[in-house]
Ligand SMILES: Nc1ncnc2c1ncn2[C@@H]1O[C@H](COP(=O)(O)OP(=O)(O)OP(=O)(O)O)[C@@H](O)[C@H]1O
């Protein structure tokens with residue numbers, strides 16, 4: 001809360017966060033120049049850049065980015081919506097808690113990569129299986145956060161609301177939602193990056209489009225620059241989604257600063 | 258709202274502890290507080306004072322007997338009653354203004370009317386400059402003033418205050434106590450205030466109820482015969498000392 005606000009950087013040091021990326025680029029270029037590895041294992045930064053321009057021009061980059069991004073967003077929205085609904089029910093109802101807990105704990109600890117092939121068998125190699133994979137990978141952490149968030153609502157504030165004769169709906173909208181919001185948004189931030197992973201895992205198993213498919217395809221053709229371009233694009237997607245949630249967080253949780 | 262009476266009739270509370278053992282926490286206790294009276298409730302720690310407040314506030318049902326507000330048996334939180342606890346219990350995501358306005362908002366009062374009511378109250382609470390501050394930026398005393406504002410804005414017929422100033426330093430609590438007296442002088446709500454501070458009880462109230470050790474019963478009922486309006490100077494008065502001594506006596510014998 002207080003004090004957690006990040007101090008702004010002194011003016012002269014704005015370049016500090018850039019140091020490491022520049023260093024990485026330099027080391028990369030040096031390794032390539034020394035010619036220790038063949039081009040198809042470690043291509044030069046220039047080759048990657050050229051490839052980037054290439055696939056940007058012929059439309060493959062944006063088309064595949066859009067496929068992965070749309071699957072990710074659909075999975076994220078569906079996964080979050082379902083987990084928040086079920087989480088609310090579980091937090092409110094002991095019976096549902098006892099009913100669902102064992103299953104949830106079992107499923108939660110199974111790696112997605114392990115059951116992703118099943119999802120492709122069941123939902124086909126089109127976008128649906130990727131959306132389902134994304135939704136599932138988001139579902140469990142978000143469910144936990146919802147339950148924890150709602151259970152963390154202080155009893156004293158519940159009593160206050162009761163003494164003010166609040167209706168169940170008022171209790172929800174004026175107390176439970178705002179009280180659980182920090183935990184929920186924290187979960188959403190993690191979920192945003194997880195959803196990208198879900199899509200890509202699905203695409204790795206079987207797909208006809210998407211950045212994950214592009215990576216696989218490029219790998220078969222020893223087109224390592226294209227692999228790198230696609231990986232960087234995925235990093236950009238994840239980072240943008242994360243930042244978007246961060247923005248929402250800063251706006252909605254202004255009171256914490 | 259016109260002030261309302263408070264009463265307990267053969268009221269008992271027994272808690273069931275995990276393991277099934279039962280713990281008599283309160284009573285049987287019987288008392289009646291006429292509308293408009295300012296009563297303080299004192300007693301040893303754990304004797305059931307908070308429990309009594311919660312029952313009168315309709316937050317938990319009695320095990321036996323009845324709590325009455327305006328001569329009606331309490332079965333749910335009565336609309337005439339405002340409750341305030343030891344912790345300010347503010348919503349950290351609401352500004353001072355919105356925290357105070359909460360009861361009105363829940364009651365469906367329009368935004369303009371809420372603003373009007375809150376801004377009439379803020380200067381009297383010494384919070385005029387803090388309408389848009391968040392609770393995280395307030396001192397303990399200011400937070401407690403916000404909580405007081407939140408309970409006063411409903412213009413309740415009776416106030417139930419459970420150690421409302423218990424967490425504050427002596428000077429702050431004396432001042433905020435006198436401010437409460439000023440509000441009470443204007444509105445004449447019935448007040449039942451739990452406190453550990455005999456000095457505070459004598460300074461503020463018309464009457465002091467002393468409870469015995471758990472399960473708390475009525476051990477003494479002391480009238481505070483000091484004139485109104487009260488001021489700090491009254492605390493040096495001979496009668497003040499005598500009343501305080503008799504209350505202390507009653508607590509020790511309880
Ligand atoms: N929910 C509960 N379940 C079980 N026992 C409880 C519960 N609430 C209170 N008690 C017990 O009931 C007794 C009375 O508690 P209460 O909080 O009313 O006392 P109090 O007079 O307000 O004490 P204090 O002066 O310390 O605030 C205590 O022994 C307490 O441990």
Ligand SMILES: [Mg+2]
Nearest residue numbers: 306307308419
């Ligand atoms: Mg208490």
